[in-house]
Amino acid sequence: MKRAAWILAAAMTFTANITVHAGYDFEKTRIADSDTYLVRIDDTTVGTWRVIGGPMNDHSEGPVTAFDFKSGEAVRVEFDRDAYEKYRPNEGLSLYRRDGRSGLVNENGTVVVEFGVDADKIEPQGEGFYKLRVNYENKIFDASGHEVLNVGKYANVYRLSGGIYAVMGNSYQSEEYFDGIYMLRSRTIDTAYNTRIRTFINNAEIPCYLVGGYCTVIAEDLRGYGFDVFWNADEQRLDISRNPEYYNIDPAEIPQKGENDTPYADVVRSDVKAYYEGKEIPAYHIDGRTLIRPESIEDEGISFNYADGVLNISIDGLEIK
Numbered sequence: 001m002k003r004a005a006w007i008l009a010a011a012m013t014f015t016a017n018i019t020v021h022a023g024y025d026f027e028k029t030r031i032a033d034s035d036t037y038l039v040r041i042d043d044t045t046v047g048t049w050r051v052i053g054g055p056m057n058d059h060s061e062g063p064v065t066a067f068d069f070k071s072g073e074a075v076r077v078e079f080d081r082d083a084y085e086k087y088r089p090n091e092g093l094s095l096y097r098r099d100g101r102s103g104l105v106n107e108n109g110t111v112v113v114e115f116g117v118d119a120d121k122i123e124p125q126g127e128g129f130y131k132l133r134v135n136y137e138n139k140i141f142d143a144s145g146h147e148v149l150n151v152g153k154y155a156n157v158y159r160l161s162g163g164i165y166a167v168m169g170n171s172y173q174s175e176e177y178f179d180g181i182y183m184l185r186s187r188t189i190d191t192a193y194n195t196r197i198r199t200f201i202n203n204a205e206i207p208c209y210l211v212g213g214y215c216t217v218i219a220e221d222l223r224g225y226g227f228d229v230f231w232n233a234d235e236q237r238l239d240i241s242r243n244p245e246y247y248n249i250d251p252a253e254i255p256q257k258g259e260n261d262t263p264y265a266d267v268v269r270s271d272v273k274a275y276y277e278g279k280e281i282p283a284y285h286i287d288g289r290t291l292i293r294p295e296s297i298e299d300e301g302i303s304f305n306y307a308d309g310v311l312n313i314s315i316d317g318l319e320i321k
Contacts, residue, residue, distance in 0.1 A: 013178050019036040019156035022040050026149075026165070026184040026185065026186050027184070027185045027186075028182055028183075028184055029182060029183045029184075029185070030180055030181070030182055031067055031166075031180070031181040031182060031183055031250050032067075032180050032181035033180050033181075038156065038158070038166055038168035038181055045261070046106055048174060054293075063235075067181075067201055067312075068165050069160050069166060069183055074124070077314060084138075092107060093104065093105065093106055093124070094107075094114055095119075095120075095121070095122050096111075097118055097119075097120075100117075100118050101114060101115060101116055101118065102114070102115055102117065102118050102119040102120075102122065102132075103115055103122070104122055104124075104130075113130065113143055113145070113213075114145060115130075115132060115141055115145045116145055117132065117134050118125065118134065119132035119133055120133055120134075120232065121132050121133040123286055124160065125158065125159035127159075127161060127190070127212060128142060128143035128160060128190070128211075128212030128213050128214075129141070129142055129143070129148070129159045129212075130142075130143070130157065131157060131159065135153075136153045136154065137150060137151075137152055137153050138150075138151050138152075138157050139151070139157075140157060140159055140165065142190065142191060142212070143212050143213040144191075144193055144210065144213075144261060146191065146263075147196065149184070150180060151166060151167050151169075152178075154169050155167055155168060155169035155178045155287075156168045156169055163185065163186040163187070163188065163189030163190075163269055164183060164184070164185050164186075165183070165184040165185075165186070166181065166182070166183060166184075167181070167182040167183075167184060168180075168181050168182075178210065186269075187268055187269055188266040188267065188268055188269075189266070189267055189268065189269050190211055190212055190266075190267035190284065191211070191215065191263050191264075191266060191267060192209040192210065192211050192263070192264045192265045192266075192267055192284065192286055192291060193209060193210045193211070193261055193262065193263060193264055194210075194258045194259065194260055194261070194263075194264050195208065195209060195210045195215070195260055195261070196260045196309050197215055197218060197310070197311060198309065198311070199215060199294065199311045199313070200310065200311070200312050200313065201225045201226075201249065201313045201314075201315060201318070201319045202225075202249060202313070202314060202315055202319065203312075204249045204251040205251065205254055206221055206222075206225060206251070206252055207252060207254055207255060208294075208311070209264050209291065211267055211284045211291060212284075214293050215293065215294060215311060216281075216284060216288070216291040216292060216293055216294075217229070217291065217292065217294055218289050218290070218291060219238055219240055219250075219274060219283070219289070219290040219291065219292045220289055220290065221252040222240060222297075224249060224251060224252055225249055225250075225251075225252075225315075225318070226242060226243060226246040226249065226315055226318045227240055227241065227242055227246070228240070228241050228242075228243045228246075228315075236271050236272045236273065237272065237273050237274070237275060238272060238273070238274045238275070238283070238290050239275050239278075240274065240275065240276045240277075240292070240297065241273075241276070241277050242277070242282075242297075242301075242302075242315075244317070246318070248318070248319060249318055250318065264286075265287055266286065266287075267284045267285060267286055267291070268286065268287075271284035272290065274290055274292055276296055276297050276299075277299070281296035281297075282296060293310065294313055301315060301316035301317070302314070302315050302316075
């Protein structure tokens, strides 16, 4: 099976046991007054948000002022107003609703993601997150269908990259009140979930978890599967490389896992970067460890096959001790 196909297959396991994960701890910063508007800028400037006061048609000519949330701070930037679009596209996906559930399907009618609530609007927010409108409340869900944030009926919310959220409006609810434009910044930027998917390297199992619809493994575990893994504390980087002189697999202990689709660990913000053979690769950080996607180590002599909930990775020249 092609790599993209098994990644999609992993994402398709998210449709049962929907629960709310409450592990997100937000720092709340007020950015602008309640008489402002918040509009997403197009993908060429992801992370930048247009914030203006008064009616939008009063600002129909020339450049406008925005706030740049990418740095985690409200920094004013100037850009041409022709550069923005008001709504993020649905990435070629269509909304479906049935039996009190909703989700997105692709052009072939295949369910890409499903939620345990009946939403009348779903907007992808990037990085495996979605904004849903449910009974007029705007909520953020992750790719597994778990609710991350609810800003109530009278506020709008967008997710930027890196666990930063922009909230606009007036919202009354038991725990939060939003009056204006706010930035919410979360130390927890995602969640790693237990999964029925099992991953093997040359028939030796290695623990795996799902993050944002991707199967991931703990990078440090690769030391027992034919790879060198070096940590550089000064540069805050983890380097992974294939060691051709390594012939024997020393499998990692498979931990007792929770039920499928239940949280395993919070994925937290980190300055640590991971590299395979000197090239930076996607990485997710959980409690002092680093998760990576197996396809990031795809190389000459390394092949992948996914079928029936099992990912098999074959590496030439390796065998179990």
